[in-house]
Structure formats: structure tokens, C-alpha cells
Amino acid sequence: MTLLACRGLTVRFGGLVALDALDFEVGAGEIVGLIGPNGSGKTTFFNAITGLYRASAGSARFAEHELTELSPQRIYAAGITRTFQRSRLALPLSVFDNIMIGNHRLLHHGLAFNLFRRKALAAELEANVESARTLVATFSKALAGRLFAPVATLSMIDRRRIEICRALVSKPRLLLLDEPSAGMTHEETRELMDDLLLVRGRLAGLAIVIIEHEMNVIERVCERCAVLNYGRKIAEGSYARVAAEREVQMAYLGTQ
Amino acid sequence: MNALAGVAAIALYSALFLHVESQAAVLALVGAAVIGVPVLGRLGWLARVAASLDEHRLLGRVAIAVALLAVVALFHDQHFAMLMVASVLFYTVACLGLTVQFGYAGVVNFAGAAFFGVGGYTSAVLGPHIPHIAVLMIGGLLAALLGSVLILPILRTRGHYAALITVAFGILFRTFIEVNDALGGPQGLQVKGMNLFGWDLNTPIGEWSFYTNYVLVGLMLAALAFVLVRRLERSWVGLNLDAVRLDETACAVFGIDVARWKILAFTFGNFFAGVAGAAYAMMTGFVAPSSFTFADSLIMVSIILLGGIGSLWGVALAAAIVLVLPEKLQALQEYRFLLYAVLVIAILLVRPQGLVPRRPRDYFA
Numbered sequence: 001m002t003l004l005a006c007r008g009l010t011v012r013f014g015g016l017v018a019l020d021a022l023d024f025e026v027g028a029g030e031i032v033g034l035i036g037p038n039g040s041g042k043t044t045f046f047n048a049i050t051g052l053y054r055a056s057a058g059s060a061r062f063a064e065h066e067l068t069e070l071s072p073q074r075i076y077a078a079g080i081t082r083t084f085q086r087s088r089l090a091l092p093l094s095v096f097d098n099i100m101i102g103n104h105r106l107l108h109h110g111l112a113f114n115l116f117r118r119k120a121l122a123a124e125l126e127a128n129v130e131s132a133r134t135l136v137a138t139f140s141k142a143l144a145g146r147l148f149a150p151v152a153t154l155s156m157i158d159r160r161r162i163e164i165c166r167a168l169v170s171k172p173r174l175l176l177l178d179e180p181s182a183g184m185t186h187e188e189t190r191e192l193m194d195d196l197l198l199v200r201g202r203l204a205g206l207a208i209v210i211i212e213h214e215m216n217v218i219e220r221v222c223e224r225c226a227v228l229n230y231g232r233k234i235a236e237g238s239y240a241r242v243a244a245e246r247e248v249q250m251a252y253l254g255t256q
Numbered sequence: 257m258n259a260l261a262g263v264a265a266i267a268l269y270s271a272l273f274l275h276v277e278s279q280a281a282v283l284a285l286v287g288a289a290v291i292g293v294p295v296l297g298r299l300g301w302l303a304r305v306a307a308s309l310d311e312h313r314l315l316g317r318v319a320i321a322v323a324l325l326a327v328v329a330l331f332h333d334q335h336f337a338m339l340m341v342a343s344v345l346f347y348t349v350a351c352l353g354l355t356v357q358f359g360y361a362g363v364v365n366f367a368g369a370a371f372f373g374v375g376g377y378t379s380a381v382l383g384p385h386i387p388h389i390a391v392l393m394i395g396g397l398l399a400a401l402l403g404s405v406l407i408l409p410i411l412r413t414r415g416h417y418a419a420l421i422t423v424a425f426g427i428l429f430r431t432f433i434e435v436n437d438a439l440g441g442p443q444g445l446q447v448k449g450m451n452l453f454g455w456d457l458n459t460p461i462g463e464w465s466f467y468t469n470y471v472l473v474g475l476m477l478a479a480l481a482f483v484l485v486r487r488l489e490r491s492w493v494g495l496n497l498d499a500v501r502l503d504e505t506a507c508a509v510f511g512i513d514v515a516r517w518k519i520l521a522f523t524f525g526n527f528f529a530g531v532a533g534a535a536y537a538m539m540t541g542f543v544a545p546s547s548f549t550f551a552d553s554l555i556m557v558s559i560i561l562l563g564g565i566g567s568l569w570g571v572a573l574a575a576a577i578v579l580v581l582p583e584k585l586q587a588l589q590e591y592r593f594l595l596y597a598v599l600v601i602a603i604l605l606v607r608p609q610g611l612v613p614r615r616p617r618d619y620f621a
Contacts, residue, residue: 050509051508052505052508052509071508072508072509072511073508073511073512073513074511076509076510076511077511081509081510082509084506088503088505088506089506090498090499090502090503090506091502092498092502092616093495093498093499093502093616093617094616094617097495097498097617100492100495101495101499101506101507101510101512102510104496104510104511104512105511107492108492109492109493109496111493111520114487114488114491114492114493114494115484115487115488115491115493118487121491121492122619122620124492125619125620148616148618150616166510170510
């Protein structure tokens with residue numbers, strides 16, 4: 001079943017075409033890799049379908065929604081979450097606080113509820129502390145014990161884990177990971193990916209799109225991958241097939 | 257026991273400070289604090305007191321209330337001391353409101369004195385006609401309402417530009433009052449003393465200064481504001497406000513409506529400033545545009561910076577320092593703004609997190 005279907009999705013900044021008539025599909029439960037040289041439009045694609053950039057042309061259907069017409073808030077509510085290439089956590093806030101920012105759509109935000117219904121609020125808080133602890137524990141037992149430590153005091157890999165937990169906690173249908181391996185060692189990345197696959201097993205039908213430069217990550221976790229260059233899709237298919245294509249090698253390595 | 261000792265020490269110091277008159281004695285006390293507090297910090301005594309206060313929460317609160325009442329009782333017949341204490345309390349209420357805006361949501365408000373003034377003028381105009389408890393509420397509501405007009409341009413701008421809009425508004429407010437004869441123009445207006453449910457606060461009880469009555473009302477308002485702001489902080493709303501301050505892009509991606517929370521924080525904060533201003537005007541018996549200038553707004557912002565951005569106890573402590581110190585150092589006279597400037601610069605250099613830094617949110621405290 002197709003979850004996300006982009007047709008001719010285009011993003012222009014003045015004269016620059018950052019994303020050029022992209023056709024791209026993601027099925028429910030699928031893991032798709034998105035690769036390409038720097039500036040090829042991968043992050044622009046994420047920004048376009050999460051509503052941070054307006055599409056200049058084309059469409060992006062997600063279940064019953066047309067993403068190009070929705071605000072980022074509504075896109076999140078529809079079930080798309082993401083991480084950022086450069087971590088966008090709130091550093092002074094605790095691990096729990098950061099994860100709960102990702103859980104926004106499932107919490108009660110009324111002023112009267114928060115100020116005066118103390119018992120109900122406390123119950124909601126406790127339930128969420130438990131679920132956050134369980135989620136974090138899948139990634140790291142040690143981190144689960146530091147749920148109320150400020151993120152600023154934690155290591156890079158812990159911050160990545162928190163970012164992924166923040167994106168997972170609201171049980172999205174599509175998760176967009178923007179270079180999860182950035183700033184981490186091979187070993188750490190491998191560990192993180194294994195944990196991610198473990199969580200995915202529990203969220204039925206969760207689809208993931210990964211932007212990644214580490215080819216072994218793509219090879220290991222993705223069922224399919226697409227290659228962008230200058231905003232265009234130049235190849236798509238299994239990793240082995242895509243990697244063998246001459247145009248892809250040229251985009252990455254240049255012509256001789 | 258550390259908790260009790262700490263509260264007692266602070267109360268004793270405050271009482272001494274209110275009591276001394278001679279410039280030499282005031283300077284000696286200031287010097288003792290400037291040198292003594294860091295030394296006590298080094299010795300770990302401050303940390304022990306803080307930990308003890310955390311542990312014995314109820315005892316700590318009772319001790320603080322008793323200490324405050326003891327100071328009030330000690331100075332009950334001295335107009336000036338009681339006026340100072342009451343002023344600190346009303347400013348604390350206003351600055352707790354500004355903390356929600358600036359400290360939590362990150363909306364800097366350089367028009368705090370204008371919203372304080374809206375409350376003051378509400379008291380002047382409505383005071384003679386309707387019950388004063390309603391006047392306080394209306395003062396707050398009018399400030400909030402006026403703020404909701406101002407929020408529109410603030411939402412369309414960021415950072416310095418948003419701050420400039422509030423600066424402009426503060427100046428606009430003062431000019432508007434100055435040229436408006438119905439509101440007394442530059443001469444200002446008389447304000448009736450507060451009367452709550454038949455209790456006339458301007459009638460002294462026995463030998464007590466009538467300002468003592470305002471201290472009691474100020475204590476109640478400050479306690480109420482404190483509880484509300486604390487509850488707000490330790491809730492999902494507080495989390496949303498922090499998120500808005502720290503990263504608007506991340507907010508958008510996770511469905512947090514930046515505009516909604518900025519409006520809430522701005523309105524909530526201005527309401528407190530308005531209520532405090534209404535009460536303060538009833539105490540001083542007089543409002544004039546010269547009391548609500550940009551400089552007065554800066555005092556409020558410096559209280560928040562000095563106390564520690566987003567810290568509630570910090571607001572109370574800094575309000576006391578910023579309001580009482582210049583009054584005690586009479587030799588300073590019109591150089592008092594120099595003192596604010598020096599205080600703020602010193603704090604930004606030496607202790608940028610403020611005197612009582614805000615602590616990580618603890619929902620279950």
C-alpha cells in the first residue's frame with residue numbers, strides 16, 4: 001500500500017531549482033534510502049514534505065492528505081515526523097521534556113486543565129514518563145535512567161537517540177531521518193540502526209526514509225534506495241543495482 | 257535545620273537593611289553581602305540550605321511566611337520600610353508576569369511599565385465607582401487586552417525587532433497619557449485607596465502604618481501569582497513555552513503552534529502586570545505618565561536578568577535589591593540608573609545565569 005506518493009514535486013528558490021519534478025513513492029512499512037551528493041536536494045525534499053518549504057509545483061499525497069497544502073503542524077498531526085541533520089534538541093531541557101515535545105499531539109494543552117486539574121495532569125505526566133522511559137530504554141538503558149538530565153550534559157550518540165525517540169514517541173506512520181550517522185562512529189551508527197529496527201518492529205506499518213552518506217548503513221537497512229543529483233532522481237532500486245549504475249558513480253565520483 | 261538557619265539569616269539581613277539609615281552602614285551591609293554570599297557559596301553552605309529547603313518543603317514555606325510576617329511586625333509603624341516592602345511585592349507580581357513572557361516564551365517585553373500603568377489608570381478611573389476587587393481584575397484584563405493588540409506585530413517579527421515594537425509601544429503609551437486631558441495629562445490623576453470588601457486599607461490599624469495593609473495584600477497577590485506561574489511552568493503549557501523560546505522550527509515540525517503560545521504567554525504576563533499596577537496605584541494614591549516610562553520598563557527587565565531568567569525566587573530577590581538599594585543609598589540620588597546599569601553589567605559578566613538560576617523543570621516537585 002502506498003503511503004507517500006510525490007508527483008513532479010518541485011522546489012525553486014529564485015532561479016535555483018533545488019528539487020526538480022521529483023516522483024517518489026514510499027509504501028507502508030518500507031525503509032527507503034535517499035542518497036546523493038551534497039546539495040542534491042535530499043534535505044530540501046524533507047523540508048518540502050514536512051511543510052517547512054512551500055513546493056513550487058507538483059503534489060505529495062500522504063494517505064488522504066495533500067502535503068503541499070498543509071502547515072507543518074497539520075503534517076505532524078497526519079503522522080509524519082523527522083530528525084534533523086544538525087541536532088535540533090532543546091539543550092537546556094531534560095531528556096523527558098525533549099521527547100514530550102515530539103508527543104505534542106497526544107497531550108492536553110488547555111490552560112485550565114494544566115493549571116487547575118492537578119490530579120489529571122499528574123496522571124498524564126506519570127503515564128508519559130513511563131512510556132518515555134520504555135522507549136528510551138530500547139535505545140539505551142543508561143539513558144533511560146537519566147530521563148531528567150538536561151540534554152546539554154549528554155553525548156552525541158545520546159542526543160541522536162533522543163532525537164529519534166522524539167520523532168517516534170507520537171507513533172508516526174512515516175519517519176524521516178536526516179543523516180542519522182552524522183558525527184558518530186561506525187560502531188555507534190550500527191548500534192543506533194539496530195535499535196531503530198527493533199522499535200520499528202513494534203510500530204506496525206511505520207515507513208522510514210533515511211538520508212545517508214554512509215553507504216553501509218543504506219546497504220544494511222534499506223530495502224530500496226533513490227539517488228538524487230541536482231534536484232533530480234537519477235536512479236532508483238535496490239542498493240546493489242543503484243550502486244552499479246554508471247550515472248550514480250559519475251554523480252558521486254565525477255567523470256574521468 | 258539548615259533551611260531554618262538560611263531563612264532566618266535572610267530575614268535578619270533584610271531587617272538590618274531596612275533598619276539602617278547611615279550611608280556608611282548601608283555600604284557596609286552591601287559589602288558584607290557582596291563578599292559574604294560568594295564565600296558562603298564556596299563553603300557549600302548555600303547548597304546545603306537549598307538542599308534542605310528542597311527536602312523540607314512545607315517547613316521551608318512556613319518558615320518563609322513566618323520570617324516575612326516577623327519583618328512586617330518589626331517595622332509595622334514605619335511608613336517608609338512598609339512602603340518599600342509593599343512596592344517590592346507588587347513589582348514581584350508584575351515581574352512574575354514578565355517572566356512568563358521573557359523567561360519562558362522568549363517574548364521580550366520592554367513595555368512592562370506601560371502595562372503596569374494601564375492597571376494604574378484603571379484604578380484611577382474606575383476606583384471611585386466599582387468594587388476594588390473588580391478594579392484589580394479589570395486592570396489586569398485591560399492590560400491583557402491592550403497586549404493582544406500589540407501581539408500582532410510582535411508575532412510577525414523576531415528577536416530585536418519584536419523587542420523594538422514593545423519599546424515603541426511603551427513610549428506611545430506614555431505620550432498618549434500625556435496629551436490626554438481626560439486622563440489628567442502630564443499632571444496625572446488621584447487614585448482612591450484600596451477598599452476590599454469593606455476593609456479600607458488606608459485606615460491604619462492602631463499604631464500600625466497603613467502601608468502594612470498593602471504589604472498584606474501584596475503578600476497575598478504575590479503568593480497567588482507565584483503559585484499560578486509555578487503551576488504553569490510545571491505543566492505541558494510550560495514545556496510548550498520553553499520549546500517556543502528555544503527552537504521555533506522544531507516546534508513547527510512537532511505541531512506546536514508558536515503563535516498560540518506566544519499569545520498566551522504575552523496575555524498571561526500582561527494580566528499580572530496590570531493587576532500589580534492597579535494595586536500599586538491604589539497604594540501610592542497617584543498616577544502620572546512620568547511613573548510609567550521606558551526607564552521603568554527597563555527596571556523590570558533588569559529585575560528578571562538579575563534574578564536569573566525564568567527563575568521565580570530570583571524575581572523576588574532581584575525586585576528587593578533593585579527597588580530597595582537605590583532608596584537606601586540616598587547619596588546616589590539621580591545616579592541610581594547608573595547603579596542599575598552597573599548591577600546588570602556585573603551580573604552578566606560574573607554570573608550570567610542570574611542570582612538564583614532557574615532550575616530544570618521538575619513536574620513532580
